[in-house]
Amino acid sequence: VQNPVVPYHDYTAAKAALMSLTRTAAGDLGPLGITVNMVSGGLLRTTDASAATPDAVFDLIAGMTPLRSVTTPQEFADAILFFASPWSRAVTGQNLVVDGGLVRD
Template identity: 50%
Template sequence: MMINNKVALITGASRGIGAAIAKKLASEGAFVVVNYLKNKELAEKVVKEIESQGGQGAALQADVQNAEQVGLMVAQIIDSFGAIDIVINNALSHYTFNPKTRKTAWDIDWQDYQNQWEGNVHGAFNICQAVLPYMKDQMGGRIINIVSNLIDFPVIPYHDYTTSKMALLGFTRNLAKELGAFGITVNAIAPGLTYPTDSSIETKEDVREKIMEMTPMKRLAVPEDIAGSALFLASDLASFITGQCLYVDGGLVMK
């Protein structure tokens, strides 16, 4: 198993991409903490699915935007398991990828940017601030931040969402520069439009078809595609990779 006996925290893991990552990491031997904000039932369902496949997991509630709640959650993980080896910052402020309801550059408010910043950047910041003392002490760890391929190819200009994800990539690279000396790698994954998820459910069929037509592999990403990439970056196969952004979008963005 690729990450046997590692302790992994996945934020926003009660559904969609986060749930797929939790299941994938558990299938490769990690003890997975399924973080959720509100839906305890869904989070516990993910844990039950993990356990039904022979894995181990637990559901823990915390609002990643609340530093106190994050600190308590991380302290509970350390108290229970003695380490935290892998962090996947997947939680985000709610967003809907619907071109017809998005705000244009001339009618968007600064508060819209602020809302996305809080979920995508402040949330990741709180998690990292809480886990770094433990990762530094153990001289190792994996941090993976979920961004978006829209940062390089804004096929539809979701201004607030994309700007916050670009900021998260900058945060990723600065952490990577400073934490490498402690054996901690920090990378990002940039998914393409991933369907089905709560965020993409309102993306109209014509838009999905247009994106598939432009994509070399002629399909959209599914949550399991992102999960496989997260497993790779969390494993020893990626032990000398840091500060990178891995695009998982079937070749829509090529860098």
């Protein structure tokens, strides 16, 4: 949704729907003290879904990010742990993009 470089229309539409659901649920559940957020990642190095991705693609993506690396599943999980912690208690209705800075908008 933030940077559709490949024309996966079904994926992009589903991601947009999840963003809308996140924001709507945050508004509905906020008065009850419940926060609702979304964490989005790009290509993760390496998962079952990206296992067949050639190293050249990982290198290309890494070169396009300010951190010059492809996010690992562990780094992605760190962001999720933030939302599970009390440090995120004032954050709701947000989409945190965890991709090494590839998407910057």
